[in-house]
Amino acid sequence: MRDTRTPVPQNAATSPRRRQLLEAAVSVVAAGGMRGLTHRAVDARAGLPAGTCSAYLRTRAALVQALAAHVAAGLTEDVEALGRRLASGPGDPARATAQISDLFVGWLRDRDVVVTRLELTLEAARDDELAAVFTQWRERLLDVVEEVVARTREVGARPHAEAVVAALEGVLLAALARPARGRRAFVSRTVDAVLTAFAAGPR
Secondary structure, eight states, rough: OOOOOOOOOGGGGHHHHHHHHHHHHHHHHHHHHHGGOHHHHHHHHHHHOTTTHHHHHHHHHHHHHHHHHHHHHHHHHHHHHHHHHHHHHHTOOOHHHHHHHHHHHHHHHSHHHHHHHHHHHHHTTTHHHHHHHHHHHHHOOOOOOOOHHTTTOOOOOHHHHHHHHHHHHHHHHHHHHHOHHHHHHHHHHHHHHHHHHHHHOOO
C-alpha cells in the first residue's frame, strides 16, 4: 500500500513550533483519548490559529506518527540517561533498583505523557508502523534491566528482564487509577517490591 503520510523535513524535529504542537497533542490525547486527537483540537490547545497543525502535519496519520515519535524520543532519552547512571556504578543491585524506581517515579510526574503513551500503545496494536516507533526505547530499557538481572542470574536474563519490564509497565497503569496524592509513593514502593522479588527468585 502506498504511504500517504506527509514527509517530515529533517529540521522539523527541532522546530519550536512543531514541538509546541506535539506537546499540545500530548495534552489533547491525555484529556480525550485518541478519538479526540484532531488538527483543530491541537491548534486550540496550543493557542494557535486554525490550520497551523495541518500546515505542519497534513494528515491525521502523520500527526499520530509524529506524536508517537515525540513521546518515544523523550522516553529514549530517559532510558539512555538511566543506562549511563548505572554504568557509573556497576555491581550494586540496591543502587540499580533505586535508579530504576526513580525512572518510573519520574515518568509518573508527567501524567499526560504516561496516559498518551498508553493510548498510543493501544493504537500501535493495530498499526505496525506505529508499533515500530516504540521499539527503540523499549528495547533499550530491556537492555538496561537485563544488565541488572544478569548480575543475579546465570541464565535466562533476557526473558526475566522482559517480565520485569512488563510488570513495571503494569505498575504505571495501576498508579493512574490511584489518587494523585499517593501515586508517587505507590510507584516507588511497588517498583522496589517488583525488582526485589525478581532479584530474590530462584536462579
